[in-house]
Amino acid sequence: MTQDEMKKAAGWAALQYVKQGTIVGVGTGSTVNHFIDALATMKDDIEGAVSSSEASTKKLIELGIEVFDLNSVDLIDVYVDGADEINDRMDMIKGGGAALTREKIVAAVAKKFICIVDNTKQVPILGDFPLPVEVIPMARSYVARELVKLGGDPVYRQGVVTDNGNVILDVYNMQILDPKVMETKINAIVGVVTNGLFANRGADVLLVGTPDGVNTITL
Ligand SMILES: O=C[C@H](O)[C@H](O)[C@H](O)COP(=O)(O)O
Secondary structure, X not given: OOHHHHHHHHHHHHHHHOOOOOEEEEOOOHHHHHHHHHHHOOOOOOOEEEEOOHHXXXXXXXXXXXXXXXXXXXXXXXXXXXXXXXXXXXXXEOOOOOOHHHHHHHHHXXXXXXEEEEHHHEOOOEOOXXXXXXXOHHHHHHHHHHHHHOOOEEXXXXXXXXXXXXXXXXXXXXXXXXXXXXXXXXXXXXXXXXXXXXXXXXOOEEEEEEOOEEEEEEO
């Protein structure tokens, strides 16, 4: 089974968490794209979606799913998104596709976070995947120096501008032993919009695509 087939299995498995008549929070990335394909089969049964990126918005609209502005929505029942890494406490690194800030905002509004991954994303300790940090452009060098003080090696993601008009620093060589503390520390650096650690609000349900089917994990 290919990695993409495992992503697809996890994406389609998330459909069972979508309730009729609700507004669904939709993440970003190659795994979520499979979920959006699945969601399109229920498009007449849901009210619509709130999206975490321009890319997901485009795909949702193309498939006939109405996309609402988050400011016009009080409640999101489930938020479905992928991850770059996830540990057994359901803490994640996200933002490989630069969508981390909007993802974190939509996730904050949702009652339940359903994380969909293939089995290569499960790790014992977060940090092999470079941690994305979204930064206000004029603060880039200052934030990079502060990230070095925290033990990381930040690298400017050349040529990438986020949907919010900011830049990304990818922080290498971090062994993140306490994801909640590190998330809070990095977010406290002036000029940081947010970082890709999703630990203070982690996943509630993890669906892992494997060669033997989809495993469901809850804490
Ligand atoms: O910014 C991107 C998101 O955080 C994605 O959820 C993450 O990068 C995983 O993407 P994929 O499903 O393509 O591996």
